Amino acid sequence: MRVDYYLYLSAVLFTIGAVGVLVRRNAIVVFMCVELMLNAVNLSLVTFARLNGSLDGQIIAFFVMVVAAAEVVVGLAIIMSIFRSRRSASVDDANLLKY
């Protein structure tokens, strides 16, 4: 079985995540799309590790997971604080800063 199909799959997942960040309005969903992008990267890292015959890619994937978990903590704290003051998590409502 050819392994490089997984690279195409990860590129598709990454693109879906990137488009999601750009078009979705709810900050939580935007954030989930960022997580999808990170996991797409993990898939390509593991695939490259298989293709290159080295273990580094699998180790890097673990680092990415840990960093993503830390990012979730910080991100949800920020989104929750803005939700408490505005009763909305829509990124379109946060429009005081412009021009």
Add this chain to the structure above:
Amino acid sequence: MSDFHSPSIAYAALSPILIPGIAATVGVLVDAFVPRAIRWQTQTAVALLGLIGALIAVSVLAGTHTITADTAVAVDGPALFIQGTIAILGIGSILLVSDRSPGLDGGAFVAQAATAPGSQEEREGAASGHAQTEVFPLMMFAITGMMLFPASNDLLLLFVALEVLSLPLYLMCGLARRRRLLSQEAAVKYFLLGAFSSAFFLYGLALLYGYANTVSLAGIQAATVSSGHNDNLLFLGLGLLAVGLLFKVGAAPFQSWIPDVYQGAPTPITAFMAAATKVAAFGALLRVFYVSFGGLGWEWRPIAWAIAILTMVVGSLFAITQTDVKRMLAYSSVAHAGFILIGIIALNKSGLSGSLFYLLTYGLTTIGAFGTLSLIRDPDGEATHLSRWAGLGRRSPVVGSVFALFLLALAGIPLTSGFTGKFAVFSAGVSGGATPLVIVGVVTSAAAAFFYVRVIVMMFFAEPVADGPVVATPGGGTAGAIAIAVAATVLLGIVPQPVLDLANRAVPFYH
């Protein structure tokens, strides 16, 4: 498969990174155990001690060239110069953060970040006069990441350092005491866009790993000069990696977050971001492009030219249209990112040393400018609208002339540090074959001088407004930070040679 060998780590060479990390950890413990009455002072002392310790470690290590932690960290001249710069800028920022004098209405930070704006709990917290001190450990963790960022010798560590410096910054943006909705909005925007850009950085890392079968910068460089690799992976990976790094330095077209976040964040944090974050990110950018991709200059330079020109033009032109002083300084920092990019594109020794010197001068002037800005106050916080500044220099000549000095240095007028920095970078650009780029740089500097001088004219030659803002008496922290910045701006403009020599001796990268 070989057995696992633990890498040897030269802890002494890593001490500029470790000492702020230790200070941050101690800061967390201080927050938990020290009585509330003396907590703020203790935190300030711990943070300042950590930074002074890091500065001493840098000066002891000067001249070291070593690669440690199994090729992951490079301690060399440019890394140490950047680390020293960040330690000095960190001291200035901590001084600004620590100031809670009555003139500044109890400081820039909210008593309890968890309370909703306008709620009963928020009013009680503000009335009690106490404040949580989480900003100090957050600041020190961010500085730890910044110390590691320019010394990272492989892409994985670069990514980890990027996140260690970014995550505390996202939080600190949301801690403003006044105009909290703006502050929280800035935090959300910075967080979502920052996470978006680090995903791009990471995908670039994955593709370069697929290309070179390693993530060490030297390994990628070795792969670019040998044959038998897939060049599509290389250029896609390089592009995506550059998106992540250029986002952090605020280069166009990735600059859209800068004005919003700089305006919404508490002013000491804005000063910290505009100075230290930019220095650290440029340090990493310089290392990646000089060490890994220096041999590919012909391939990436045309795109880098376009980005540098776009950054200079966008920064200068948008700054002209601003009516808010904080936002104007934000766009001016975009323009400065474009000027420093010329030093990267030059891709020679004088480009590297010129960029290092420019970063030091720009950072110190920026800290001083934002520190002075925090003194001009209305009843509801800082008066940042330009029209409110009319006649300020007549009513308060000292503050007016200090701010005018910083603006002239940012504009690059001779006898200020800004001129020396610009001259170093532009002359390196000419010798590196980027003369057209330097011409664009000079023209946009002239356009930029217009909006700096406009503020000075407003301060000194316009009639004072009737109910104009008051000029607060700074506490020791703010006064100290501004004094350091004034001294550096004047001294580096008149006698720059010792520091220029230091920057010249710091190059090149060791790998």
